[in-house]
Amino acid sequence: MSSALNFPENSTVLVTGANGHVAQHMLEQLLRIPSVKVRGTVRTATSEAALQAVFGNYVASGSLEIIQIPDITQEGVFDTALRDCTHVAHVASPLVVGSTNVEDEVLKPALRGTLSLLASAEKANKLKSVVITGSFASVIDLMQDLRPGYTYTPKDWNPLTYELAADPALDLSRWPERYRPFVTYTTSKKVAERGAWDWWAEHKPAWDLSFVNPTYILGPYLLPVSREKLSFSCHLASGVALSSPKDNLPLIDFPHWVDVRDVALAHLLALTNPQARGERFILAPNKVPPSAFAKIAKERLGLHPSEEIQELPPMFDIDSRNCESVLSMNDWIALEDSLVDLVNQITQN
Known part of the structure; x- marks a missing residue:
């Protein structure tokens, strides 16, 4: 890097x-x-x-x-x-x-x-x-x-x-x-x-x-962190991953x-x-509903999170082309790895 x-x-x-x-x-x-x-x-x-x-x-x-x-x-x-x-x-x-x-x-x-x-x-x-x-x-x-x-x-x-x-x-x-x-x-x-x-x-x-x-x-932290101290977005995603089968998922607001x-x-x-x-x-x-994190948690971490299924409704897109044209960023870290790395960190502390 x-x-x-x-x-x-x-x-x-x-x-x-x-x-x-x-x-x-x-x-x-x-x-x-x-x-x-x-x-x-x-x-x-x-x-x-x-x-x-x-x-x-x-x-x-x-x-x-x-x-x-x-x-x-x-x-x-x-x-x-x-x-x-x-x-x-x-x-x-x-x-x-x-x-x-x-x-x-x-x-x-x-x-x-x-x-x-x-x-x-x-x-x-x-x-x-x-x-x-x-x-x-x-x-x-x-x-x-x-x-x-x-x-x-x-x-x-x-x-x-x-x-x-x-x-x-x-x-x-x-x-x-x-x-x-x-x-x-x-x-x-x-x-x-x-x-x-x-x-x-x-x-x-x-x-x-x-x-x-x-x-x-x-994504993961380099400094030790508890679940209570996670950022808003990390708390949201990890909360879905660590949810129970009958839990309701968060509303779809910012899907990126x-x-x-x-x-x-x-x-x-x-x-x-x-x-x-x-x-x-x-x-x-990445553009996904919260249920995507439940799917990752089930497939990659063997967890049993919420079974609620969400589909993204018709909604806005984002043009980020200058990230590639100016910064040459075209090889993004996979969303699956972001979630897995974070959940592994907070569950092993």
Whole structure:
């Protein structure tokens, strides 16, 4: 995998939120490259200790440095972390679903965390490229529901606004029921991404900017993880795999899935490819209903999950062709392997 990553000699790569699901795989992939130094940020001493337990040898050798930044929304907090960095993968971002204070708990942290990183990046005189972890949430229009016949592309934008989502009187009944829990979260992703692009256009830094917008992410963790601490999407998929024969399956909402290791790789490829400048990459190689995970669990793991059968209704597609044309990503990790690797990990802990 590292052979596809063309980091110049003596590169220093900053990965924010380094203990997160995607970021920990970025660390692992970057640390395979001898000429690259990696710097990771975490919010707490507990998170730093978790990384030390897995990557301690790299810390001891000087290949990996870990920096604590308790609040990424504060101005200037990334200045030290970005010193002498040549590339930045900004992964740290809040994931809050069902907040009661949307503006303070969801919207402001998402936007301020991104703008804080960019403001510090403007001061970094060796910086060549920045890639930010976004989400398909900033692309989709939830009001359109399943939208059969429509194909989302990197030119599409979630139409929701900061002001709308921040309104305490927001009437969620205007949206299809399946998507109501995600309305404010998807708005935060759109607001943060649009804010980054607007900043980049206004400030015109020399370094490149791109966004990686994955759909549901699935796959194993490198750090130990309990079922209770899984990401939303991993909890959903593994919950189906470990369900009982008579259990009901989750509703079909976002049917596209991608392996966490491919998400990590996409960020690193974007950092090293000048053609990624100004691009949004939607990662969506698999399109399946939740029952697909029951089928995999039965066939590959010998489990006896829910027997409910689901068929995908007519619904939207996603155009991800720039993942292949720009990043040369055409050999995606199989969905079966993503689920099997995750379930084996959480059932063996």
